[in-house]
Each structure stands twice: as C-alpha cells, then as structure tokens.
Amino acid sequence: MYIEPDRLPDLRRCERLPWIKPLIEHPAEVETLAWDYEEGDQTIKTYVWIKDYDFVVIMKKYPDGQRRLITSFYVDSAYTKQDFERKYANRT
Template identity: 25%
Template sequence: MNPLSLPLLILFEHYKGVWDDYFEAIYEVFHQDFVLSKPVFRGKRLGLKRYPEYDGKSATFWHMISTGDQEDERVPDIRRCERIAWPKPIIDNCDEPCLKVWAEPKGKNQRIHIWFENENYLVVLDDRGNYILPWTAFYIQEEHKKKKYNKRWERYK
C-alpha cells in the first residue's frame, strides 16, 4: 500500500545535459520547499544548516544532492539530484503507514530517519531541541544497505 504520491524525478536529460541549468532547476525546487515555505516536522520548525556554503547554496542543499565522506570533497549524485523534490512531501506526510520513522542518538542530538522503503529513499533530520535541521536525503540502491536500515527500524520498534 503506497498512498504517498511523490513528484516526478527531475531528470538531467531534460536540461540537455547542461549542468548549470540543471543545478539551478534543482536548487529552485529546494529553495521553494525549504527556504520559502518554512516547513515543520510534527509541529517543530525546520531550519537549514547554512555553512559551509557551496556556490552560495546552504550545506543542507549540498548534502541532499551530493555524496562523499569529506565535506570539501563531496560530489553531486544524480540519484539525489533527481529526487530533490521528494524530501518535503515525505517529511510532510511522515505519519503515513508506508513510511518508517525512527530516531537514533547522534552526539547530543537525535537523528530522525524517515525511510520510504517502497521507493528506497531515506530522509534524515537532525533534532536540535527547539528546531530540526533537514540533514540529508538519498536513494539507496544496494540490498545490504536496505537490509541495514530495516534492521535499524526493527530495533527502534
């Protein structure tokens, strides 16, 4: 059962392979969803991690469209870029039965995971007490990683 309808993927080929045009298009979606709309998660406002900025864009945006262990060496990930319109509706509909939501301690904060298993997509939020930061969001292709997140969900339940 999947009552959650997500926006269509934003495909690179629709921008004729011009990265700058694609980058601006996906940023516009992020800007609309997380800067202009002032979203909330279960009654708590969402902020943005601004720094370090890249190309004048917030660290939150960069984490949602790129991958890499070193902050200054992250590279764009096309699967993340294509799905940039997904985090907000997933957050907005976090209580839908098709989503698995759990929290885990991370330092002095809680990391909230919203796992849309049907779409192999995970949204991660960082609960800072008075507010929440959208931390990252990504598509999961590898079976072992899907199993890992399901085990974490099972532990939480």
C-alpha cells in the first residue's frame, strides 16, 4: 500500500473553501465564468471560475442534470489559466 508523504495545506485554497457553496448556488454572478465542457473521455464537467480571484470549482455533470463536486482549488499556474480559457472558449 502506498502511503503519501505529509503534504502541507494550500492556505490560499483553505481561505477560499467557504466560497464553494455560494459559487455552486449562484454561478451566474457577473464576476464568475461558469460553463459545461465535454472532456476527452466524454464526461461533462461544469467549471465555475472566479478568474479575478484565481479560484475554480469543478463538478461532474450527470445525464439526469445533477452535478457532483469533484474538486476546487486555487489556480496559481499560467498553464492552468490558459487551459481554463481554452475550455471556456470551447464550452458546450
């Protein structure tokens, strides 16, 4: 069995955890970008991104329209920001 070494918590992510519920409940606010994107494995994920605050919530969308939270995190790399911009431009 693999035991992961101790990880330090990402304090920027921890500070933003209380934002998850409001983002899920109000994704159409002016400062957020919210979209569905079909991934390469044909799953549809919903992204809710507060671009100005570098925070994203990602949910899996099911055929019945329900969504389940997958993850949320502080976006700290230029590559990840570019990837989200590309996915937003190609949203479904």
